[in-house]
Amino acid sequence: MPPDPVARNAILVAEDIIVRFDTPEGPLTAVDNVSFEVRQGEFLSVIGPSGCGKSTLFNVIGGLLSSHEGIVSVAGETISGPHKSIGMVFQEESTFPWRTVTDNVAFPLELVGMSKAKRVERARHFISLVGLDGFENRYPGELSGGMRQRVSLARTLACEPSILLMDEPFAALDEQTRLLLGDKVLQIQQQLKQTTLLITHNITEAVQMSDRILVMTYRPGKLKRVVEINLPRPRTSEIVGSETFGRYVAQIWNDLREEANRGMRDEEQNALRQEEQAL
Amino acid sequence: MTTADTPLVASDRDSVARLVGFGTFVASLLVTEAVIRIGWLNRFIVPPPSEIVASFGRLFTEEHIAYRFFFTAGECLIAGIMVTICGIAIGVLMQRYKLLQRSCETWVAAFASAPLVLTYPLFMVIFGRNAWTIIMMGFLSALPPVILKTIEGISGTRKVLVNVGRSFNLTATQQFWKILFPAALPTIFVGIRLGLIFALINVVGTEFLINFGGLGQLINDLAERYDLAGTYAAICFVILVSVLFFMALEKAERWLRPVD
Numbered sequence A: 001m002p003p004d005p006v007a008r009n010a011i012l013v014a015e016d017i018i019v020r021f022d023t024p025e026g027p028l029t030a031v032d033n034v035s036f037e038v039r040q041g042e043f044l045s046v047i048g049p050s051g052c053g054k055s056t057l058f059n060v061i062g063g064l065l066s067s068h069e070g071i072v073s074v075a076g077e078t079i080s081g082p083h084k085s086i087g088m089v090f091q092e093e094s095t096f097p098w099r100t101v102t103d104n105v106a107f108p109l110e111l112v113g114m115s116k117a118k119r120v121e122r123a124r125h126f127i128s129l130v131g132l133d134g135f136e137n138r139y140p141g142e143l144s145g146g147m148r149q150r151v152s153l154a155r156t157l158a159c160e161p162s163i164l165l166m167d168e169p170f171a172a173l174d175e176q177t178r179l180l181l182g183d184k185v186l187q188i189q190q191q192l193k194q195t196t197l198l199i200t201h202n203i204t205e206a207v208q209m210s211d212r213i214l215v216m217t218y219r220p221g222k223l224k225r226v227v228e229i230n231l232p233r234p235r236t237s238e239i240v241g242s243e244t245f246g247r248y249v250a251q252i253w254n255d256l257r258e259e260a261n262r263g264m265r266d267e268e269q270n271a272l273r274q275e276e277q278a279l
Numbered sequence B: 001m002t003t004a005d006t007p008l009v010a011s012d013r014d015s016v017a018r019l020v021g022f023g024t025f026v027a028s029l030l031v032t033e034a035v036i037r038i039g040w041l042n043r044f045i046v047p048p049p050s051e052i053v054a055s056f057g058r059l060f061t062e063e064h065i066a067y068r069f070f071f072t073a074g075e076c077l078i079a080g081i082m083v084t085i086c087g088i089a090i091g092v093l094m095q096r097y098k099l100l101q102r103s104c105e106t107w108v109a110a111f112a113s114a115p116l117v118l119t120y121p122l123f124m125v126i127f128g129r130n131a132w133t134i135i136m137m138g139f140l141s142a143l144p145p146v147i148l149k150t151i152e153g154i155s156g157t158r159k160v161l162v163n164v165g166r167s168f169n170l171t172a173t174q175q176f177w178k179i180l181f182p183a184a185l186p187t188i189f190v191g192i193r194l195g196l197i198f199a200l201i202n203v204v205g206t207e208f209l210i211n212f213g214g215l216g217q218l219i220n221d222l223a224e225r226y227d228l229a230g231t232y233a234a235i236c237f238v239i240l241v242s243v244l245f246f247m248a249l250e251k252a253e254r255w256l257r258p259v260d
């Protein structure tokens, strides 16, 4: 492998990322020495149990967190804040309740000073891409949680970022919608040749969509394993039934089970400790 | 089917409640009327409701209450505009500069619960016996809720919305006008609604106290002339106006706030 990341076609590189938080119980290492790179056009997933530091890593790569060690670079350029070629989809509900669906999706276009007629047209395109035709003039409050998440996705897609960074974007969706929307995202990603980093705790989702999967450990969040997914593309959610798919899922679950167990034990102990303190 | 079997739908229940409310009101008027006519209540302390109702017409023809109303409304409007601009601006500054917030928030909150109307002599000295004294009293009493609700609204903006703005590389100004301010607007509007109600109360109160201006002065005037029925009718008019004003503000607020 050539030593230069650019030569290896790596567009996004994270090197030795360490994030510590000060908590009332003392310092907490949320992300411990994580390094990886995402190649141009690649679909990479980061999977790990709840509380392992996935969102923290997401914030570091998105440039929203500055109190970390290590370097994130995009196309060889070290970032020191939100980078214009990275589009972020957040885990929490993040639509603007005071804007209609169209105005939500047109938000980034408005910022670059696109004319109203043009941005409405563009917004329409992305709204229909995520399957929300007919809801253009509704407010987020009138939509279901899953639909709102699709609005956020469309809003981020509307500025056509070359790198798409998503933090559990489908967590609020039911399984059927999740699979179908997963197909849509894959389609869009292949069309736009977007480099995508998906953060998830859903194994099926990760295998369905990714070229590679990084498995994280529970606290401190380290990289445990990298799994290459050699499933043919273009993929659709039908692949979920195949035998190879099942093998990948089983392999990753094997890795994750141990971590998830550790996480659960940890949380139980925390709960017990809190109960004792309360007494 | 008997009526007991048909469940009441919400709108039915609303109209029943309204009917009962109105019925109670009418009944209490009738009881008062009766008690006064029997002589259990001195009619020189409380005039019979029938006389109060009868003097409403007089208020319009002889006392020009409509003109008084517009005078008071004008004072409230000016106080309202001032408080909206200053209150929001001060709130934004206090939220932005934490030192200012930490040092001032407590006494702004204390101001909100203080009987500010007692400071009217001070404003009489500064502005004289004119509409500005009244407007300033309304303005001052309306200020604390607008400031406090502005701070609350902006501080309460969900972190993720701020992060969305950051991820789109918004400048500080854009971040404020495109995210913080609209996110805070429903809360700010609650502050403005409370403020306007405080302003109305204090405007009428100050008019009464300094015997100048609109509705408050009219009440003062009628009372001095010992026109009891007229006084009570004017008071009823003020109450009616306040209630309608309050309801209009609530409507406006609901209309402004998108469903969430």
Ligand SMILES: Nc1ncnc2c1ncn2[C@@H]1O[C@H](COP(=O)(O)OP(=O)(O)OP(=O)(O)O)[C@@H](O)[C@H]1O
Pocket (backbone or CB within 6 Å): A021, A022, A023, A028, A030, A048, A049, A050, A051, A052, A053, A054, A055, A056, A057, A091, A201
């Ligand atoms: N600002 C913060 N201050 C202190 N601790 C934090 C902070 N943010 C996160 N943490 C802690 O860091 C750890 C990782 O949090 P993070 O949100 O990254 O987890 P996650 O993997 O995204 O979890 P989930 O799957 O539930 O979203 C958690 O233990 C959390 O309590």
Ligand SMILES: [Mg+2]
Pocket (backbone or CB within 6 Å): A054, A055, A056, A091, A167
């Ligand atoms: Mg998370």
